[in-house]
Amino acid sequence: MSESNSATESKNSGIKKIDDQGILKGVEGLTPEKIESVIQQVITNETGARLKVYVDTCVHCGLCSKGCHYYLSLNDPKFSPAGKVKQTLAEIMQKKGKVSPEFIKQAAVIAYTQCNLCKRCAMYCPFGLDVAYVMSVMRRICHKLGVVPLYIQDTAHSHSVTMNQMWVKDDEWVDTLMWQEEEAQEAFENLRIPLDIEGADLFYSVIGPEPKFRAQLIFQAAVIMNAVGENWTMPSMPGWDNSDMCMFTGDYEMMERLKRCHFESALNLRAKRIVMGECGHAFRSVYDVGNRALGWRMPPIEIIHAIDYFNELFEQNRIKIKKKFDTPVTLHDPCNVSRGRGLHDKARNLVNATCSNFIEMVPNREHNYCCSAGGGVINCGPPFKNARVESGKEKARQLLEAKEKGAKVVIAPCHNCHGGLEDIIHHYNVGMELKFFGDIIYEILDLP
């Protein structure tokens, strides 16, 4: 990246030294008047009673603190959920929007890089206050002020130009699919990645990093689809990327554009349903936030996460395996599909169908700790990497505990979780291997 940052953030500080050009340069043009105007506009037109109730109801009891892996890892009240609200929206509302550019700078760091929007704290709040929502409002204000960390802002720009998060051009997308198809055909004659098939039972969508960095996942998905005789398709034009960093920067207008593109891509082909790859935040975007922003109560087409789809293949005996994966595994429950969608039991069905030795991570299911990468935090890039990994100390403890019980492989059915856990595993010398469900299934698949 040309307008790059140097990663010089001090330990455990997060906001002591900001070295992100998106934030630093972003605040340069701000005036108190502009800040107040944008804040009033967002709070008056976009939040309603929900924000006020959340902020006013909090009695600072501190019960949310132990729900937050930042607090648990860093042991500093500033990182408690209530503390983050106090440093951002609570002060903004108290001062009726009359805050300084310096305040916005600090608030941007807190909202974008010190909260994964994982919603775990909401389960521990006696009032059920959703701090992730409050942080999202803070991000929305920062977006409208143009104060967004450089790396995630760039990703949002990619979405706006290409409809995917990795600047993958239209030709590169199809070329990558053809490359993966050819690779697969070397092992499986006549295997296809069918493009633009009308009336397919299944429209398979992925996130931008798959064609860019993890093309083997598309290869594996194609082999699995072909092995089970799926009537499936992928689109040749934009709409293939289900991801959504605009949801996390606060660019909701672009989020709407992305989700419309994705849904219409599948519906124009008259697919019966969308199956999406192993990504958590994208599921939140298609199943909760993006669809509702466009006016749908639920997605306009059935859309299921890969956990759900793979589990269905095993439950319906559509898939044959040579033998179960026998290296001891543990399972990381991604926040957005576990706490957000309740797929944790299906994930366990799938682990048990595919693996012979499953060791639970504790706590688990909806109580699992975030990987520290979610909510767009990993997408804020190198300037915040050290702080992010430090906030994953509690996760590292969890992993090491599972390792002590014998687990050697961590199954993480989410791309961001993979990125976050990879950094944690490396930083804390955890020494475990990471896999997607797709990796495991591909490995044990009984192919003719």
Add this chain to the structure above:
Amino acid sequence: MINCDSWDWDKGKKEVGKFSDWREKFSYIEDISFSPDGEKIAAIVKNEDMEFTVSTQSEGAEPETWETGYDKVWNLRFGPDGRLSAFVSDTGEWKVSTDDNTWENGYDFIWNMRFNKSGVIAVSAQKELSYCAIINDVPWENEFSKLTDMVISPDGQSSTAVIESIPVLEGEIFKFRGGCYSVAVNGDAWDRNFMNVWKPSFSDDSSHVAASVRTSYNDYYIAVDGKTWDTPFSSVWEPCFDPNSQSVIAPVKRGGKWFLAKDGAIFWDRPYFQLWHQIYSPDGKRIAAIVAPEFGRWTLAIDNTPWQITFSDYLTDPIFSHDGRLACIFKDRGRWGVAVDGKAWDSIVDMAWIPVFSNDGDNIAVKVKKDGFYHIALNGKILDTKYEYIENPIFSPDGSTILIRGCQGGSYNRDVISIKGGFSYA
């Protein structure tokens, strides 16, 4: 518009081809499709040398394979004029081949095949990381570092696309905010740059282009021939031209609700939770659009009056008949159906495609899927005949018969039936 005056409209069924013939001849067959007149079927296959190529079959004849084989073939399509085109690649060079005649110019990649109504072909192309559009083998003179959303004009003489007018590198977020994107028409960029541009479209006479743009994160406009409307909105969807004038209409968002605007001013003053896919009636006098009058309920509005009936899941493919009737496809509680002039057909199906009106507007036929088989639904009732595959139905010019192109028991048949009755219904 397909010109079908000269087609065979005599009632009766013809077998155009048999899948078993193809299976016997080819080790690899992709999806078989029909020509618009139903006289021919075609698919991508592998020839004896295991090269990708294309084969076609007509009634009473063996499958006939293109002479040329390729490393790769994709996007096989019949144009509205009945010609068969595909993207073909040899030694890494991509071209368009139409009826086995290959274009002269080759590219590192081509995609997004677009036809105008008479079958002129435009494609997007990339060579040495420079991008342009091509019409009938003639590329734009100017190339760009990025190109998206290419479309061809109604007269087939022009193409337009969103282009990166100022090269911007990944991570250059402040340069990006300054505006690095524009619209090019036949390779000539508008003289103004924007933060983003989406979905340019031509006027009916092909002489003007309008697009959605944003100049900042908070200011969205419609731009016409490079000039923005005076008023910004918090968001906009793609515009379209009035067929009778150079006016432009577009959905615009203000205060969290959607409205229809015309030439920059609010035109439909009723706020909607959503509004998109606006269309003009053929005479240009009426406008319909997909709207959500309340959160989670979808319907069509015509001249700013929503139908009484609303649907929970989805609404698509609004279409006017020549005489001004209005139909669409809906999805409600997981099932699909057809709605015409504010009333839903009783028949509910697993999937439905775009409604097709007869020229006089009296009859409507729809390709539908139910219980795993395709059918034709006619005027609200599903015909009993089942197909493993069908194309959209086409009415004869006089509206008395329908051409059905479908596959039954592995036979690809062209069937012309009278609409006057004698059907069994599913």
